[in-house]
Every structure is written in C-alpha cells, then in structure tokens.
Amino acid sequence: MFKPIKQKRVYEEIVEQIRQLIAEGALKPGDRLISERELADRLQVSRASIREAFSALDMFGILESKPGEGTFIREVPQDSIIKPLALIFMLYKDSNFEVMEVRAILEGESAALAAKRSTAEDIEKIGGILDKMEQDVLSGSIGEVSDAQFHLAIAEAADNKVLARLMNTVSDLIVETMRYSRQRMFLTPGNKEKLLSQHKEIFNAIKSREPDTARKVMINHLNFVINEITHFEEEREEQENGNT
Template sequence: MDFSPVKKQRVYREIVRQLRKKIEEGEIALGEQLPSERNLAESLSVSRSSVKEAFSVLESVGVVEIKQGSGVYLRNNNHNDVIAKINAIIHGVSVDIVELMEFRLALERDTAYYAAIRGNREEISNIASAYRNLEMAAEQNENGAEEDLAFHMAIARAAGNSIVERVMYMLSSEVREGLKESRESTLHVPARSSMVLKEHKAIYDAIKNGSANIAREAMAVHLEGVRKRYL
C-alpha cells in the first residue's frame, strides 16, 4: 500500500501568516517596529530560531529592515506590495516571479499602447492568430502557456521598438515558467479561464481598433489579474 509523503508546513510561514494578519488589520503599520524575537516566540509558542528565520525571509524580500541593536521594522513601502510579497512567502512562490510580474506590468502596459499606434496590418493579423491559438488551447482544456507567451510576443513586435522586443525575448523563458504555473491553477476554475480569455480579447480588440489608451489599460488590468491569480 503506497502513501504520498505528508508535506510539513514550515513554521516560519505560519509566523509570517500571522504577521500578515496584524498588518492587514492595522495593528502593525508601515514603518512600525515588529514585536521582538523573544516576545513573538513566546506569543506564538514557537522557537526563537523559527522567528529568526521568518524575519530573515521577510528581510530578504524587502518587507522588513533589521536594525542591529534596535529591532525589526516593517518597511514603509506600498501596502499592497508588502501584502503581495508576504503572500508569495506563505504560498512558497518565488519572489523573483513576483518581481518579474511587476516588471512585465511596467513594460507591457506601454507596449500595448505603442502596438495600437504603430502595428501594421500583418502585425495585427499575427496578434489575432495568436489569440485564436490561445482560444483553442482553452477550449481543449490545455495549459496554453506557449500560446499565451506567443500572444504577448506578437504585441511586442507590433510595438515597433526593437529594444522592447529584445527584452521580451530575454525574459521569455522566465515568463513562460510563470505562465505555466499561473495557468495551471486557472485550468481548474472554468470561470477564471474564461476571464483570462476575456482579458486577452480586450487587449487585442483595443490594439486592432487603434485605441492606444484603452489597450494600455486593458493590458494593465490583465497583468494585475495575473499577479492576483498567481498569488
């Protein structure tokens, strides 16, 4: 009789989870000092080494600052970014992927804008073809990561900026892996899969119609949705 090994929850993640709750409830404000290592260990009935590990992980992703002789402080960053990075830790998501999503949002938002302005007939046709392939993958309940990447690459080419296109190629392997993981969870929720297609369609329609500002906004909505679904 075979059993699958039970995955043990890392204690530091549970500590991070409880700290997130305090941040969300406003008990720990941005820029404020966190409870001491000893006090937190006693309150949660965990070892001080587990608390130290939690603080170390939070520091490594830029959520807290450890000041020697003073204590641990929550960085005064954007509240949503802090929560997103903490969620990444809790769910075991690579923070590199979270940062990649932030970079994609900054880059591809304007890429869609320029594609709407500069895209010629052939380039728009390539975006349409990439969208149809993505649609077919969804209909066949396939992951669709390759089709998704091809769609975004087609937009990068239509933007008419060789540097943007090269950067997208440089990031393609990382983007592909991120898409595989995020779309894997999407497959199990039909409504979510439909939403992803709808987001892509909105981007394509805006580019096809030459509506640059709408294309930029549609891309922003899509990539922010990707980040939320991933986390």
C-alpha cells in the same frame, strides 16, 4: 557648441561637456568629432587634456577612434542594454510576483505602442495567435506557450527594437511564469473564460488603435493574474497551517 574650460581637472570637464552634448542630442551616435587640435583650440585647453578625455570616454564605450578617419560617437549595441536586463529577470525568476509587476510596467506601454504603430500584418499575427490560444484552452491545454507568443507579438508590433529584444531574450522565463500562473488560476472555475476575454479585449483595443485603452486593459489583465495568484498562495498557506 563647446565652451572654454576654466576648471582645474580639465579632462573631466571635457568629458562632462561631451556627455552633456550627447544627452541633449547635439551629438548623436555615428557623429564624427572635430580634430584634437580644433577641439583644443575651441576649449582653450592642451591637446594632452583632449587625449586624456577621449581615452576616458573610450573606456566608457562612448567614443571610438577609427585610424585614418577620426573619433566618433559610438553606436551603443542593443545587447549591452538587453543582456544586463535579461540577467536581472533570470536572477529573480523565482520571484513570480515581482516578474509579473515588471511585466505590467513594460507590457502596458508595449500594448499602447502596438495600438499606435502596428501594421496590418502585426494585427493578423496577433489575432492568429489569439485563435490558437483559444483552441489550446478549449482542448484542455493551459495554453502557456500561445499566451507567451501573444505577448511577444504585441512587443514586436510596438516597433521598439529594444523592447522586442528584451521580451524575446526572456521569453523562456515568461513561458515559465505563465505556466506557473495558469496552472493555479485554472483551478478556479471561470478563470479560463476570464483570461480569454481579457486577451480579446487587449487585441481589440490594439486593432481599434486605442492606445490608452490598450494600456489599461493590459495592466488590468496582469494585475488580475497577480491578484489571483496572491489569493491562491494565501489560501494554500492557510491550509498548510491548518494541517500542522
């Protein structure tokens, strides 16, 4: 599995081999590495070079040493991935269009995965939220909370822990962007009905186990929102310029 080292910067070559083996799946999180002595023999390097490489990999969070047990490939905590991504969402929370574009990328795949992986309980939950959304809108509410819950439930039904955590972490921001978009969109006659219809299409595609259709209707829905908000902002800008 390992190859003899022939380069001058020995520890860097060791680091690269281990990183490559992880990338290829030959080494997985939780795997225990062979001993320093055995690894040094296989790579034909000194144990000092092995220790230097291990130290670098430990600093990068790739390896961890457990006293009396050995050196292991580290399990990467989900928060180490989620928190930086969530921070990016929060830093650009005023860029509603860009947030919506990122959502279209994430949620298109989320809907497709939900169509493949959702359980009967997931379908029931999403359907119940959709009913609540319809009731909210018909009663005069803009329904941004139930709208956010609908999209979060789909992310959970996708059965991808990283995606679900990311969506839940930025859920408050999602509610904000939905409040912003719905307040403006509902000023146009017929948009309430269009949005409800689009959510029903998404739900039906997931329920029918049609991943390509689910992806398409989700992306179409979010692009519709982007286009409507863009049109609203352009009209508002024209009116403001006309009044000056």
